[in-house]
Amino acid sequence: MEHFVEGEPKPSEERTSVEQLVQQREEEWCFGMIIGLQTTTVLAYTALQAxxxxxxxxxxSSLFEISTNRHVGEFGRHARRVMDVLQAELSVQIFADRTMRAPTPNTKNAFSKGPYEPQRGDSRLSSEVYVVLYGQPSQFENVGKFAGACNLFLQHPVHCDRNVLYKNPHCLTPRPHETTFTYDLEHATFSSDCYSDTLSNPIDLFTDGEDRARLEEADSPHDLHTTLYKHQKQALTFMLQREEGWGLDGPRRDVWKSDLVAGRLTYINTITGRRQYKPPPSFRGGLLIDAPGLGKSLSIIALIAAGRAKNAGSTTLLVVPKSLIPTWKDELQKHLRSDSTLKYCVYYGKEREKYLDRVGDNALIITTYSIVRNDWKATLGQSGDRTLLHSIVWSRVVLDEAxxxxxxSKSFAKSICALQADIRWAVTGTPIQNRLMDLFSLFKYLQAFPFDDVKVFNSEVTEKWRAKLDPAAVAKLKTLVNCLCLRRPKETVHLPHREDKTIYVDFSSVEWYQYQKVRDGTLDQIKSAYDGTPGISYLNALRWVNQLRYLCNHGTASNQIRKASRQEPMAQRSWSELEAQTYFDELDQVGLAKCSNSECGQDLSSVLTDDDHCDEPSISELLELYCSPCVEREGEGAARLRKVCNHLPRRSTEPVDGFAATGSLVAGDLSSIAHGQSMLTDSSTPSKIKRVLQDLVETPDDVKSVIFSFWTKTFEILQPKLQAKxxxxxxLDGSLSATGRANVLRVFRTNPNIKVLLATISCGGIGLDLTAASRAYIMEPQWNPMSESQALDRVHRLGQVKQVKTIRYVMRRSFEEQVLNLQRRKQELADLTLNHGNINKDELTYGRLQYLKELVG
Incomplete structure (x- = not known):
């Protein structure tokens, strides 16, 4: 994959001093430090120095002091075997500290294989020995796997005897874009990044587990028409293995293992180290979280077909967002043989109950999250009787977009967890957004004992991670998730070449004059907001900031916005439901739609989901945002809370104070122009639209293109221009029904005369196959760079046969350049509550103002 920037100088061929330093020392890295190898150390020598x-x-097995060559201790038998391997493959640095703890008989170090039991008259005490590991960059993954297999966890090293690049395979990189050397660690702090409940790069947890490349390739089920790729056959092997239950014995790594102690069978939890005599509850299933574009849907279809071949009466319940029902029907039709015995039906609509009369006749029943919730609610208050979906013990339940x-605490999760099933699978590309608690809900659904209990999850995972009570918290969590999930990067498969290009576009002289004028006014608004009434002045500043973003895309068409924004002072506006919706959308557009509860911080940005809209957030007059669970816990005292819609299409349909709410983003329609967009002259056509048109005209006739934008208004300007050419x-936008979206995609895919698909970014990144196109255009930088990546992955994925070209447009010297800078600082965007204590309303407003000021530049 290549990336080019048009309109910007090419990077210098000369390396920076840091890059030169890295190159000079790339022959050796520090992989971290091991603590916990069982040793005994002589008291007289360990107490002399730090x-x-x-x-x-x-x-x-002997340990000697380097300066005196005196014998000071011994490695235990297991530790000696580990050290033999480490010293044969790596360079090691060993030292002891002066802190000593007398070992207690019959107790066991958490990281050792056996206890040290002092004999009568033994003058030795157990002391911590540290082993720092150094080696070649190519050994990085193997070091992490070997240490994990030995139940040893690499930590941040101290007292390093050489200054080399530090890369730890057992720790999430605290600052991914910074270079850290071992001598820097003496003054470095990692607690806020490595042990916070908020994760800067959550998917790192799933990237360095057991080597999945060694999985055997399962045979393709007979009912499949499509030939499985190698990685999909390996996925089928993994899933079939997990459906057999815990790997209590044998070589496969798992959360639970059996062990014979004193002639009695016991069961040890490999994550917590705790033993029990009772077998753990049955668990079959797991998480399939392959990178987007690797064909997870086909892997699940293969699993269902393989299960049906073994058990003719087995039935899988597949739960999907409503919008993806047509997509799954297309997938089944495409991949199954015409004479397949794998029958399926859709459980949806008023007469859906008739499909459950003979469940065994169908290998697959597809339904939606909202239907599961509605059926679950119908069971409440009926003396505990189960009806409909919850009355059946399914052979398998699979969640797509899990x-x-x-x-x-939301009804979607509660209703899903109430389903009865022998096997449970969760399919998603984003198992964790920002918080570790995101993962707990999946474990609860999977019934992965004991981590499906919130108290256990908090004590063994969240609290130790956050408080650094367990220095091996990162590695333990990685071990846990990699036992239960399968995640392969996009590079697993060979896809056609992809070229990424960024094009910088200049404002016209008229546009630049207007942009400067609005920018100056925006800075004045932000400045006055510091001293104004909390909330009210901030609303003015927020609206002015959004005008800058409109100007970048819509040019002189943004004149109407400024007129509308000056019609009435904010303080005089009524706090209605529609007004609240408008302000929520304003926050959403600048990346500030996050729960104001400092213990939550959930991203509340717009998503495409079912049309019935449940569990929606609330907003106060002071723009305090709360997700629905936090309304009860934190938001009850907030000023005049109003519930808002954070789904598409918007439920609001009436205009408010000059702003239209038309089934699309409310704020997106602020730039509506009285005259038809087709009447725009060449001189008034926005510069960015001109550049897009130029690129599309120059596109070969056999190439289809997808254009992604945040606003439907962009398409209202662009569409007539395309028709004119x-x-x-x-x-494709949020105003379409699920059936309408499916029809649009089918036409785009099958009609050779349709060259362009116009798609809002929120619709284009969810569960769609856009491989009919080989060009993708991003009209404006998005606040969350993941939304861009997900949209582009719809084009560059399995099924793509052409080389792919992606183009991102950025207005030079504009607000959009600041968005790019903030994309690179995702962690700061992920935490806008400023602290981890009780939320302070003044600090919240002040922090947001600082953020807006930095955006304006």
């Missing part, structure tokens, strides 16, 4: 450099001769149940297009 840390004592030691060495361990080859093929020996992050839908991310919040365990005889470029036929179709449009």
């Amino acid at each position: 840390h004592i450099p030691l060495y361990n001769p080859k093929d020996s 992050h839908t149940i991310r919040e365990p 005889s470029i036929r297009c179709v449009r």
Whole structure:
């Protein structure tokens, strides 16, 4: 994959001093430090100084002090075997500290394989020995896997005897874009990044587990028409293995293992280290979280077909967002043989109950999250009797877009967890957005004992991670998730070449004059907001900031916005439901739609989901936002809360104070122009639209393109221009029903005369196959760079046969350049509550104003 920038100088061929330093030292990295190898150390020598450099001769268990060559201790049998391997493959640095703890008989170090039991008259005490590991960059993954297999966890090193690049395979990189050397660690702090409940790059947790490349390739089920790729056959092997239950014995890594102790069978939890005599509750299933574009849907279809072949009466319940029902029907039709015995039906609509009369006749029943919730609610208050979906013990339940149940207190999650099933699978590309608790809801649904209990999850995962009570918290969590999930990166498969290009566009002289004028006014608004009434002055500043974004896309068409924004002072506006919706959308547009509860911080930005809209957030007059679970816990005292819609299409249909709410983003329609967009002259056509038209006209006739934008208004300007140039297009946005979206995609895919698909970014990144196109255009930088990536992955994925070209447009010297800068600082965007204590309303407003000021530049 290549990336080019048009309109910007090419990077210098010369390396920076840091890059030169990295190149000079790339022959050796530090992989971290091991603590916990079982040793005994002589008291007389360990108490003399803060840390004592030691060495361990080859093929020996003895430890010697380097400066005196005196014998000071011994490695235990298990530790010696580990050290033999480490010293054969790596360079090691060994030292002891002066802190000593007398070992208690019959107790066991958490990281050791056996206890040290002092004999009568033994004058030795157990002391911590530290082993720092150094090696070649190519050994990075293997070091992490070996240490994990030995139940040892690499931590941030101290007292390093050389200054080399530090890369720890057992710790999420605290600052992914910074270079850290071992000597820097003496003054470095990692607690806020490595042990916060908020994760800067959550998917790192799932990237370095067990080597999945060694999985055997399962045979393709007979009912499949499509030939499975190698990685999909391996996925089928993994899923079939997980459906057999816990790997209590045998070589497969798992959360639970059986062990014979004193002739009695016991069961040990490999994450917590705790033992029990009772077998753990049955668990079959897991998470399939392959990177977007690897064909997770086909892997699930293969699993269902394989299960049906083994058990003719087995039935799988597949739960999907309503919008994806047509997509799944297309997938089944495409991949199954015409004579397949794998029958399926859709459980939806008023007469849906008739499909459950003979469940066993169908291998697959497809339904939606909202239907599961509605059926679950119908069972409440009926003396505990189960009806409809919850009355059946399903052979298998599969959740697509499983992050839908991310919040365990919401009705979606509760109703899904109430389903009865022998096997449970969760399919998602984003198992964690920002918080570890996102993962708990999935574990609760999977019934992955004991981590499906919130108290256990908090004590063993969240609290230790956050408070750094367990220095191995990162590695333990990685071990946990990699036992239960399968995640392969996009590079697993060979896709056609992809070229990414960024094009910088200049304002016209008229546009630049207007932009400067609005920018100055925006800075004045922000400045006055610091001293104004909390909330009210901030609303003015927020609206002015959004005008800058409109100007970048819509040019002189943004004149109407400024006129509308000056019609009435904010303080005189009524706090109605529609007004609240408008302000929520304003926050959403600048990346500030996050729960104001500092213990939550959930992203409340717009998503495409079912049309019935449940569990929606609330907003106060002071723009305090709360997700629905936090309304009860934190938001009751907020000023005049109003519930808002954070789904598409918007439920609001009436205009408010000059702003239209027309089934699309409310704020997106602020730039409506009285005259038809087709009447725009060449001189008044926005510069960015001109550039897009130029690129589309120059596109070869056999190439289809997708254009992504945040606003439907962009398409209202662009669409007539395309028609005027005889470029036929179709449009996909939140105002369409699920059936309408499916029809648009089918036409785009099958009609050779349709060259362009216009898609809002919120619709284009969810569960769609856009491989009919080989060009993708991003009209404006998005606040969340993941939304861009997800949209582009719809084009560059399995099924794409052409080389792909993606183009991002950025207005030079504009607000959009600031958005790019803030994309690179995702962690700061993820935490806008300023602290981890009780929320302070003044600090919230002040922090947001600082954020807006930085955006304006």
